[in-house]
Amino acid sequence: MKQKFILIVSLVAGLLAAILSKAWIDSRNAEIQREIDRVYAKAERIEVVAAGRPLPSGTTIQQSDLGFVSILASSVSDDTILKSDYLRIVGRKLVRSLDTRNPVLWSYIDGGKQAFRGLSDEIQQKMRAVSIPVSGASGVSGMVRPNDCVDVLGSFALPAQNAVEDAELEMVTLTVLQNVTVLAVGSDTQRTLGDTRGASGYSSVTLQVTPREAEILVFAQQMKGKLFLTLRNKSDVYFENDLPRVDFTQIEAELKTLNEYRQKEIRRVRTMP
Numbered sequence: 001m002k003q004k005f006i007l008i009v010s011l012v013a014g015l016l017a018a019i020l021s022k023a024w025i026d027s028r029n030a031e032i033q034r035e036i037d038r039v040y041a042k043a044e045r046i047e048v049v050a051a052g053r054p055l056p057s058g059t060t061i062q063q064s065d066l067g068f069v070s071i072l073a074s075s076v077s078d079d080t081i082l083k084s085d086y087l088r089i090v091g092r093k094l095v096r097s098l099d100t101r102n103p104v105l106w107s108y109i110d111g112g113k114q115a116f117r118g119l120s121d122e123i124q125q126k127m128r129a130v131s132i133p134v135s136g137a138s139g140v141s142g143m144v145r146p147n148d149c150v151d152v153l154g155s156f157a158l159p160a161q162n163a164v165e166d167a168e169l170e171m172v173t174l175t176v177l178q179n180v181t182v183l184a185v186g187s188d189t190q191r192t193l194g195d196t197r198g199a200s201g202y203s204s205v206t207l208q209v210t211p212r213e214a215e216i217l218v219f220a221q222q223m224k225g226k227l228f229l230t231l232r233n234k235s236d237v238y239f240e241n242d243l244p245r246v247d248f249t250q251i252e253a254e255l256k257t258l259n260e261y262r263q264k265e266i267r268r269v270r271t272m273p
Contacts, residue, residue, distance in 0.1 A: 044072070045072055046071060047069070048071055049067075049068060049089070051066070052066050055097065058094065066089075068083050081104050081109075093110040094109065095108060095110050119206070122191070123208060126210070129184075129209075130217050133203060137228075140230070146182055146185060149236070152228070153173060154176045154220050156173075157223075157225060178239055
């Protein structure tokens with residue numbers, strides 16, 4: 001009888017210990033969850049595109065198929081489709097199935113994100129894209145590629161510096177901008193061309209410039225004259241100060257000096273081991 005009593009007491013004690021342990025664990029888990037909820041409540045959240053209904057693979061997405069869910073900003077990646085971009089996937093095909101409220105990712109869309117990137121995605125912050133007309137020799141004979149670096153020169157009919165009459169003009173060539181990045185040649189960008197072929201037959205190039213430089217280029221296009229490009233090495237960041245505007249008098253005065261410099265300096269650099 002005594003042994004039976006001891007066994008019952010042991011079982012009750014064990015059961016009580018288990019109940020108390022579970023209560024403590026539940027209390028601890030609830031405390032942890034409250035802390036997680038408190039932290040998440042303060043975290044920044046961003047609305048992203050999600051499936052508004054079950055969508056099978058191969059679905060051509062319609063606007064009515066989409067909804068939005070809020071996720072932590074720390075969970076947003078380059079593959080996430082933001083709410084502001086939802087129209088860019090309308091009319092495209094899914095390559096995998098999605099359940100309701102599942103986020104839609106670029107990798108779930110036929111063609112991925114690259115199919116939707118425009119030139120504006122390639123422009124650096126605080127910079128602008130502006131196109132200028134070039135062709136043939138003025139465009140380095142079609143040798144310019146996206147992401148190349150160029151200088152922009154212009155030839156214009158400007159008022160003569162020593163003119164007797166105000167209407168007297170002279171042809172002048174000057175460097176407008178130095179070390180400018182080419183964003184596109186014609187309608188081809190670095191992304192569309194890839195690394196295997198070059199653009200050809202283009203009649204314009206699009207350059208990445210500051211807002212002030214954009215004003216200069218637009219103004220230069222309205223003057224009587226023509227813009228030219230000179231191609232430079234991408235690693236060459238040298239900037240030449242005080243470049244003169246070139247006219248016939250300048251050519252006469254400096255031609256000999258320029259040729260002597262070429263023979264002594266440039267040719268010497270080429271022949272150095």
